[in-house]
Amino acid sequence: MRISVKAPAKINLTLDVLSKRPDGYHEVEMVMTTVDLADRVDLTLLDSGEIALDCSASFVPDDMRNHAYKAATLLKERYQVRQGVRIYIDKQIPVAAGLAGGSSDAAATLRGLNKLWNLGLSLDELAELGAEIGSDVPFCVYGGTALARGRGEKITHLTSPAACWVILAKPPIGVSTADVYGNLRVQQIANHPPTEQMLRAIRNQDFALMCDSLGNVLEEVTLSLYPQVRQIKELMAASGADGVLMSGSGPTVFALVQKEGKVHRIYNALRGFVKDVYVARMLGGSETDVLA
The missing domain is CATH 3.30.70.890 (GHMP kinase, C-terminal domain)
Incomplete structure (x- = not known):
């Protein structure tokens, strides 16, 4: 079985930093929205139990340094999934660009594997898992437009802005x-x-x-x-x-x-x-x- 998931880029309409937190992160307040520049994440079920990752961009890491790989590993270990997955990322979002490409790939992997592995998790549960991977992942799990607080994981959903x-x-x-x-x-x-x-x-x-x-x-x-x-x-x-x-x-x-x-x-x-x-x-x- 194979499924594909869209992983759209995000832009910050606002980004404010309020303070430095005791945990080393910064307390932020950001308004973010998604745009239709997107990666595609293909997920193929593997009976072998392994997690394998490949990407159209050769310089993207294929191990735990990759947020999508990390997302698959987290889900597999947390819910003791026996099956594995082959992840292929068709990279359209530029890397290290401030557009949350890696975070969006992770979020797409969480959403896709939730279906592929029949885990039955809610978006809220997936977002909570995503916060363990990176600060932008919870927003990317939901997509759309949102106000993000904390270190980025506290999400308040907003209506769509004016089209442009x-x-x-x-x-x-x-x-x-x-x-x-x-x-x-x-x-x-x-x-x-x-x-x-x-x-x-x-x-x-x-x-x-x-x-x-x-x-x-x-x-x-x-x-x-x-x-x-x-x-x-x-x-x-x-x-x-x-x-x-x-x-x-x-x-x-x-x-x-x-x-x-x-x-x-x-x-x-x-x-x-x-x-x-x-x-x-x-x-x-x-x-x-x-x-x-």
Whole structure:
């Protein structure tokens, strides 16, 4: 038996860091939503009991360093599953990009194996397991749009934001999330994102207010460490984007655009500067269905 699961990328509409926690993590408050740039995770039942992983991107690890492999191992051990699985990830989301590609693959693996192994777990139970793998995994289990608190695992579901185009550009660099957080001085953050204003914009499907409410406290850290990220952001704004923000710890920057005519202009401007440019739509709603 084989099933396929969609694993969509996420973007941060807001990302605020409130404090450093005793456990070493940071207390965050983030508004996140999914876009239709997605990996596909194929899961094939194995009677042998082994977990095997392969990926279309050769540099992606195929062991416990991979969140999808970790998700399968966690489920198998926690629920004493005798069967195994062969995992194949068709990678479309760029790696180490601030788009939660690895977390989304893990979430897709949890959802898919719940069906493949007939475990009968709820999404809430899967999200709780996901929190043991990574901070973004619980959000990715649900998909859609949400406010995430704690270290990212406390999820409040939101309605879909105003529909729009999302243009994503990733410079040819990797960014270490640990390095970015390590360089963040929480007490010195001058401008916290207007989270409540963003929630109102989403509730009212107010596109202009959503663009005005974008904010990410990690952005200044990453922009100071990687000038290419700043250049992409400035190019998007100069090309007519309605709203521009870095996602997560970077280095991917996204532009929100409501009029389709602007999409091609911004895409072409970016393609002259970086190779990895993607045009997507904001999904907004939940994308947790397991594909046949």
